[in-house]
Amino acid sequence: MTESDLKPGHRSTLRCMALVVSALAVWGVLYACLEPAARWLTANALHLDTASRLGAAAAFFIYEAPKVLMLLALIVFGVGIVRSFFSPENTRKILAGRRESAGVVMAALLGVVTPFCSCSAVPLFIGFVTSGVPLGVTFAFLVSAPMVNEIALVMLFALFGWKIALLYMCTGLCVAMLSGWLIGRLKMERFVEGWVYTTQASACGCERPCAGWHDRIGLGIEAVRDIVGKVWPYVLAGIAVGAGIHGYVPENFMASLMGKSVWWSVPVAVLIGIPMYSNAAGIIPVVQALLGKGAAFGTVLAFMMAVIGLSLPEIIILRKVLRPRLIAAFICVVGCGILLVGYLFNLLL
Amino acid sequence: MKIEIYGTGCTKCKKLFENACQAAGSAARVVKVDDMQQIVSAGVMTTPAIAIDGQIKSAGRVLSVDEIRKLIA
Numbered sequence: 001m002t003e004s005d006l007k008p009g010h011r012s013t014l015r016c017m018a019l020v021v022s023a024l025a026v027w028g029v030l031y032a033c034l035e036p037a038a039r040w041l042t043a044n045a046l047h048l049d050t051a052s053r054l055g056a057a058a059a060f061f062i063y064e065a066p067k068v069l070m071l072l073a074l075i076v077f078g079v080g081i082v083r084s085f086f087s088p089e090n091t092r093k094i095l096a097g098r099r100e101s102a103g104v105v106m107a108a109l110l111g112v113v114t115p116f117c118s119c120s121a122v123p124l125f126i127g128f129v130t131s132g133v134p135l136g137v138t139f140a141f142l143v144s145a146p147m148v149n150e151i152a153l154v155m156l157f158a159l160f161g162w163k164i165a166l167l168y169m170c171t172g173l174c175v176a177m178l179s180g181w182l183i184g185r186l187k188m189e190r191f192v193e194g195w196v197y198t199t200q201a202s203a204c205g206c207e208r209p210c211a212g213w214h215d216r217i218g219l220g221i222e223a224v225r226d227i228v229g230k231v232w233p234y235v236l237a238g239i240a241v242g243a244g245i246h247g248y249v250p251e252n253f254m255a256s257l258m259g260k261s262v263w264w265s266v267p268v269a270v271l272i273g274i275p276m277y278s279n280a281a282g283i284i285p286v287v288q289a290l291l292g293k294g295a296a297f298g299t300v301l302a303f304m305m306a307v308i309g310l311s312l313p314e315i316i317i318l319r320k321v322l323r324p325r326l327i328a329a330f331i332c333v334v335g336c337g338i339l340l341v342g343y344l345f346n347l348l349l
Numbered sequence: 350m351k352i353e354i355y356g357t358g359c360t361k362c363k364k365l366f367e368n369a370c371q372a373a374g375s376a377a378r379v380v381k382v383d384d385m386q387q388i389v390s391a392g393v394m395t396t397p398a399i400a401i402d403g404q405i406k407s408a409g410r411v412l413s414v415d416e417i418r419k420l421i422a
Contacts, residue, residue, distance in 0.1 A: 088394045088409070115409055119359040120396040122385060127394035199389050222410075320385065 013213045020217055031070055038063035057247030064285065065239045068158045069232060072151065073224050079150040080223030083115045084216040088124055091141070096132040103137035104180035108173045111144030118146055118314040125321055126196050135192070136184020142318075143334055144176035147309030151231060155284035156304075160291075172305065175337035182333050191326035231281040238282030245289035255294030265299045266342035270335055273306025283307050297349050302342025310334055350377035350421065355388045355408075356397040365397040365411045372417035377401075 041062055042048050048055035091114045095107055116124070121142065128138040148169050156165040258265045276283065287300050310331060319327060352369050356362025362381075369379045382388060391400065395409030399417070406420050 092394070115395065117359075117361075117395070117409075119357065119361070120394065120409070122357070123389050123396060124394045126385075126389045127392075130389075195386065199386055 016214050016217050027070065027074060031067075034067055034070070035063060038066075053247040055247075057243040060246045061239055061243040064159070064243070065236055068155065068235055068239065068285070069228070071158045072154045072231070072235065073228050075150050075154045075157075076227045077220040077224050080220035081216050082113055083223070084219045086110070086114045088114055088116070088127065092128055092131055092133060095128070095137055095141070098134070098137060100134050100136050100181065100184045103134060104140040104177045104184070107133075107137045107140035107180060108144040108176040111141045111176060112148045112169075112173075114141075114145065116145040118311065118317065121314055121317050122320055125318065126199055129192065129196060130199060134184055135189055136180045136182070138180075139183045139330065140176050140180025143179050143309060144173060146311065146314065147176065147305060148172040149308070151227065151281050152284070152304070152308050155235075155281060159285060159288040168301065168304070171301070171341045172309070175305065175309070175334065175341060179330075179333045179337055183329060186329060188326050188329060191323040191329075193321050193323060196321050234282035235285070238285035241282075242285035242289035245286065245293065249289075249293050252294040254290050258290065258295035258299045260296040260298075260346050262296075262299075265296070266302050266339055266346065269299050269303035269342065270306040270338050273303045274310045274331070274335070275312045276307045296346050298342040298345030298347070301345055302338050305338045305341065306335070309338065351402055352377050352379045352417075352421075353382050353391075353400040353403075354379065354397060355382045355391060355393045355400065357383055357385065357388070359396065361411050362397040365399060368412060368414045369399060369417050372414045372421065377421060 038059065042050060042055065042059045046058060048058050050056055050059045091110045094110065095103055098106065125138060125142065128141070129135060153165050153169060156168050256262070258269070284304060287295075287304060291297065291300050315327060315331065318330075322330070350373075352373055354362065354366045354369055356365065362383075366379065366381055373379050382391075388396065388398075391398070392405060393408055397411060398408035399406050399412060399420075401420055407416075412420075
């Protein structure tokens with residue numbers, strides 16, 4: 001078969017694939033050069049001694065900042081393509097009418113791969129509950145979708161390694177499943193605002209615009225532009241603060257504040273974490289640096305989960321559809337789940 | 350022709366509205382729908398969404414001016 005036999009769609013897909021493969025190759029080469037380049041820059045170009053405070057901070061920043069941004073671009077691209085296979089409409093179809101036990105597990109898992117933005121939490125919530133998705137199952141989705149997201153996982157992977165990233169993902173999923181199951185058990189349907197159930201949500205017949213790989217790759221690139229374009233200042237600011245901590249805060253400084261023996265550090269970390277949001281990308285490098293200065297791992301993990309998973313803006317948005325009692329139950333259940341994770345890891349590790 | 354933009358006022362919704370206005374020119378009337386009940390009744394679960402003559406064409410994405418032009422044509 002010669003090239004002229006191929007349909008135009010095929011040809012553009014092939015061209016796209018070739019472009020992606022070469023882009024990935026360039027990415028790989030750049031990534032491999034990163035460490036020696038950063039070392040050279042610190043030692044030879046800036047004439048800094050990595051044993052000095054300023055040198056340690058500079059070395060950390062010069063290496064970590066491009067590394068994290070590159071990983072972020074790669075993973076966001078991959079996740080963008082994976083997400084093009086899922087849509088909230090399909091997820092709803094899968095979850096509608098499911099038994100609660102199986103439902104919360106599937107909802108938490110689908111929360112990871114379904115495209116979700118907290119600004120559409122309300123229409124999504126209504127779309128779910130009015131089409132027969134149980135309340136608990138809906139909450140399992142609403143907890144897992146923001147908490148186990150690609151930005152958090154990339155930051156954890158880049159700064160802590162794959163084991164911690166995986167651990168975060170698994171515990172995050174568990175918190176989502178347990179919270180959903182518990183909220184389902186509490187039978188809180190009557191604390192959903194009355195107008196929600198009377199709303200006639202017609203099924204939307206809209207198709208996603210992607211048919212072929214060409215479109216999926218386009219969606220991946222769009223995700224990179226959108227997300228990396230939005231979070232890079234936070235990432236850089238976070239790594240800069242982290243670098244400062246690396247270089248200037250004395251060893252074991254955090255042990256007395258966030259150490260294992262300080263029992264109240266976990267709840268305080270959760271309480272501080274809840275109102276903080278969108279700074280997730282910036283908070284993880286800071287937290288990583290604190291860990292090196294004697295903070296306990298469980299406390300740090302709980303703090304990150306509270307920052308990423310529970311956010312004040314989302315809670316305010318959800319107030320439109322949930323009565324205060326249900327909001328309070330939601331925060332308590334998820335907060336307690338995170339607390340449990342924090343204590344568990346302080347005990348185990 | 351009537352173009353409706355469904356969204357609760359986030360930056361993405363504003364961008365889609367701007368793109369739709371630019372794409373439509375004087376050929377269509379572009380309306381912003383920000384009432385939650387109306388959004389949900391239309392079957393929209395992810396904002397921003399765009400409907401042309403009452404039919405939802407896309408949800409959850411900011412379409413470019415060109416993409417909207419193709420939808421109108």
